[in-house]
């Protein structure tokens with residue numbers, strides 16, 4: 028790691044975005060403290076997909092071998108029709124993606140990916156933390172008496188100062204509110220069930236076994252709803268994301284527990300195999316989340332306070348790109364800050380926004396467009412959509428080629444550029 032820079036960044040939030048930012052900044056020689064509200068660090072029990080634009084950045088952090096130990100690689104992306112499961116389109120992933128984009132498309136258990144990032148914050152030689160992570164430290168105030176040296180204050184009275192405060196504290200960002208950015212939160216009217224179903228349970232049933240015959244990333248399209256599933260931990264679980272119209276209670280509460288039976292009920296009109304599958308979800312592994320997003324807004328910086336990830340561009344998960352875009356933010360921000368001394372921070376932040384806000388905004392728009400595109404009722408528009416899916420390497424107007432190449436990095440020394448997959 029370079030160690031030429033001497034200034035300090037306070038990252039608020041130890042989610043996937045915050046930890047990626049912390050490691051990327053540290054890799055560029057900056058000193059970083061992460062301030063996290065949760066007493067125990069971790070991620071929810073659910074899967075996550077990283078397309079090549081994100082995998083490239085994770086590998087650029089030197090994490091390739093660790094990721095290989097926990098990832099599952101889908102061989103295809105499969106699109107199915109709600110009524111009978113017929114395949115609308117199939118796109119090869121696996122080796123094709125690596126050959127084309129120089130980085131893989133992978134699936135993980137979120138907790139595994141988060142753990143790898145967290146472990147990387149500690150020196151493997153045992154010399155202590157590379158990045159200091161403060162837990163049980165909810166930020167409740169921002170002191171900008173010295174505008175060039177902002178201080179975050181935690182609920183228990185700790186004060187942490189830096190040359191820059193980076194709000195990576197998620198869709199309901201406190202840093203965003205404290206710094207006075209516009210309120211851009213929008214409710215989508217939908218909710219997402221998340222569930223994990225043991226792979227052996229899926230395989231044991233002749234009705235659902237076909238879903239495990241090869242590792243796919245699968246999307247079923249239906250009126251007002253869609254269903255995504257993919258295998259994680261090499262077959263231990265089938266990860267489920269099922270999007271349906273939101274109930275009033277979940278809109279109010281944001282999230283809540285759910286049951287496999289309730290989940291299956293939403294899909295009882297679908298191909299019989301769908302409710303049969305969903306009913307296998309164990310209640311303790313099933314939850315439901317209101318789908319909010321942030322309106323596209325290119326204001327990500329105010330003086331020495333900047334935003335990253337869901338705090339500035341929370342998007343509907345209909346391109347599986349929210350965390351991936353946060354990782355792109357992290358790499359670009361680190362590249363810009365890593366090049367300048369302390370008095371160059373303001374310029375570096377302006378270039379960060381310049382290089383990232385339009386790109387992330389386009390992904391926000393494309394994810395929003397997919398809400399309509401995925402949920403069309405049967406009819407001429409749906410048939411046109413299915414035809415498009417058969418012929419176009421992408422979904423809305425954003426092609427996978429554009430999305431998966433990611434924000435161009437100028438001097439990112441990523442292993443993945445020369446990544447050779449162990450066949």
Ligand SMILES: Cc1cc2nc3c(=O)[nH]c(=O)nc-3n(C[C@H](O)[C@H](O)[C@H](O)COP(=O)(O)OP(=O)(O)OC[C@H]3O[C@@H](n4cnc5c(N)ncnc54)[C@H](O)[C@@H]3O)c2cc1C
Nearest residue numbers: 040042044064076166196197201336337347348349350351
């Ligand atoms: C159903 C679903 C499926 C998805 N699938 C994918 C996918 O496959 N691929 C993908 O790339 N993205 C996916 N996403 C999006 C992705 O989950 C998010 O975009 C990503 O997790 C956001 O990361 P973040 O670090 O910005 O925020 P968060 O993960 O929300 O992290 C914020 C952190 O800040 C902490 N925090 C909050 N407030 C404070 C405070 N006041 N003080 C201190 N700490 C605080 C929180 O405790 C948390 O640890 C999906 C989202 C959903 C809902």
